Structure formats: C-alpha cells, structure tokens
Amino acid sequence: MTAVIFPPLTIPETLAAGPGPGNTDPRVLAAFANAGLADHMQADVLRGMVECKEMLRALWGTKNTYTYGVGGTGFSGLDCMLNAILPGDTVVAFTNGTFSGIDGLTIRMKAATREELAAAPMNPTPASVTIVTVPHGKSVDRATIETALKQHKPKWAFMAHWETGSGRVNDLRAFSDVCLATGALGLIDAVSSLGIADFSIDDYPGVVGWASCPQKGVLCLPLTYAPVSFTDRYIAEVAKTGCHSYVHHPILEARHWGVVEGKDVTAGSYHRTHSGYAVAAFHEALRLTLILGRAAKAASYALHEKALRDAVTALGCEVTSNMTSLVVLNLPPAFTGREKELVQACRAQGFGIWPTLSEPVQVRIGILNQLSQAAITEIVTRFATAMAALGAPVDLAAVKAGLDKHYSAAKAA
Secondary structure, X not given: OOOOOOOOOOOOXXXXXXXXXXXXXXXXXXXXXXXXXXXXXXXXXXXXXXXXXXXXXXXXXXXXXXXXXXXXXXXXXXXXXXXXXXXXXXXXXXXXXXXXXXXXXXXXXXXXXXXXXXXXXXXXXXXXXXXXXXXXXXOOOHHHHHHHHHHHOOOEEEEEOEEOOOOEEOOHHHHHXXXXXXXXXXXXXXXXXXXXXXXXXHHOOXXXXXXOOOOOOOOOOOOOEEEEEEOHHHHHHHHHHOOOOOOOOHHHHHHXXXXXXXXXXXXXXXXXXXXXXXXXXXXXXXXXXXXXXXXXXXXXXXXXXXXXXHHHHHOOOEEOOOOOOEEEXXXXXXXXXXXXXXXXXXXXXXXXXXXXXXXXXXXXXXXXXXXXXXXXXXHHHHXXXXXXXXXXXOOHHXXXXXXXXXXXXXXXX
C-alpha cells in the first residue's frame, strides 16, 4: 500500500471567542518555543517544576501540599480527582449543563459495580449514585444542595463551580458548608473558574478535591498541565481505599512533582519524562497570572464581560449566563432556531464562537484572554456584522457608542 503524502498542515489564525480554549498569550507560546532541548532531569526543568508547584498553590490560594499539574486537558485533571471514587461508593452529583453532565457520567462509571457497568457499559446507572439535575440555564443553589445531601448523606459530593455548558455559576459557599454539615467529601470541577474568579480554596473546607484545566483561566496552550489540589483528608482516603489507576492516581501523580508521603522532597526527584517545553510554558502562564494578580484579573474579566453583555443586549439578544468569562445568549425571537447557522457563519470568517452543546440551543461568546477595549470592540463588531448578515436590524454605531460610554465611565471611576 502506497502512503499518501499530504502537504504541510497550515492552520490560520482565528479569534477564539468561545468558552475555551482561549487565545494563548504570545509570551507563553514563546516560552514553549524557546525552551532548549533538555533531558527531563536537567536542573532547570526540575527547578521549573518546583516553582510551578509553588505558584499553583498561590493561584489556588491553598496550603495543600498535594497541589500539582496532571499532564493533559481538563478531563485529565478531573479523572485524577474522580479516581478516588470506587465501585459502590455513595455519591451525589449536581449537574446543570453539558460538562457537569459528563462529570456525572464519569462518576457513574467509576462508582458502578461490575454488574451495573456490564448492564449498561456506556451509560451505567449505579444504585449508589444520585444525579441531581438542575435545568439548563439555572444555577445549583443552597436549597438544592441541602435537600440532596441531607437526604442521601453520601460519602462523596460533586459539583462544577462554573458550568460553561450553560454559563452558570453554582453556589460554592453553600456546597462547602453543607458538605461539612453532612460529612460528605466535596469534589469541585473548577475548570472554568481557576485563574478567572478571585477565590482561595482553603476558604472552602468542605471541599477536599479540586480539578481545573490548562485551556481557560490559566491559558497555557499547547496543552500542558491540568491543575489539581487535594486536602490531607482526601489523600488519607485514597491511601486507605486505593485507586483503580496508575497514571491518574492522585498520590502517585504527585510523586512526579516531588510530593512524597505528604512532603515536598528535593528538586531532583525522578518524574515521568515531563517535557521541558511544557514546563516552560506552564511556568510562564502561571507567572503572568500571578504578576497581574487574582483580584485584578477577576475585576478585569467582570469589566469586559459587562461591556459585552450590554452590547449584545443592545442588539436584541437575551443574556442568561452569570459567568464573567462567557456570555450565553438567546437570539432575538425572530431568529430563534438559527443559532447554529449564525455560529457556522462566524466560524467561516475566523470568528470562533460556539453554540451550546445541549438543549435549548443558545449562542456562547467568550472573552478568555481578550481583556481590552479593542478586543471586546472587535468581538462585538464581528458578532453585529454576523447578525446583520442574518437579517437583524443592527445599529453598529450606537452599539459602539455604548461600549465607549462603558469604558469611559470605568476609566473615570
């Protein structure tokens, strides 16, 4: 058989304006590209890993020793965290969108007995797992959390902090409080909030496990490390009951970052051939985030999300989200049902917005790493142009004037 030799692959620059991944800072890409070809035990690679670990603790706002990066996407970090769940474990999981729904499926697979998994291998329904489904576009609130955890009293409880499937922020304070009150071990998907929201995980003692990703708030592409952080209580549970994994074992993974038996060891610890390129990029992404500061970054996201929200509202859209990195909207009533058509037209022009991946179909516009008036103005202009092409009445001059007024007021304040 003769091999087909394809021409070199060229991928054009696009404006990533969806829920993630975002446009990576050029300094992060430069750190990746400019790293020297190094043995994975080279001194600077090892030093970089130690510094990444320390910066992650600062970013998470934690003293957890078991704070490190899992190689891969956010799903890798989540898989590591959820690996503590064993067949037969009782779990209550709250879902209110596409991605918390996938987390819920993962939990059902991990908690299912052999018989339950064999009965429905792709979609098991173990008796020990309760999935509490909150309608699309609604947040998981205190009343919902209290009702479920007090009724079922599970070993584990799970919730997404920010659900990008529907753009909703869930009640983290209530989740932590109720986990403490009921004795549940809380697990949080922080894929969409780490590096965007200003919070310290040590302020939420009911949560014992946290998992995030390298594609959103931390914004470290090419894919590098999914941040995780585990309390001593979580680690003690894994040490006692075990884990059906080697690669994503919460304790064994930590050894590759120089965390052994609950303590930081020397920088010379052997590890699983982590790439010097990836370490350099991850190091720079964390460094840039901490230079700006969590509070300043969170405030910047809030400022620019409000500008985008007001602009699309002026275009006749209805915003249903409450995240600061993403606007989820309904098109004007006359254009209901044409969401995917609009999204495809935008993507054909190098403007990467997204539909929701579950019903009802909405439009998602993100601002990851687009934290400037110029960037928001470009996003709004492209969206307004696409709306006009769809046949919507658009007064772009008035919308831009609204943006100018928003930013002028912010500067004056």
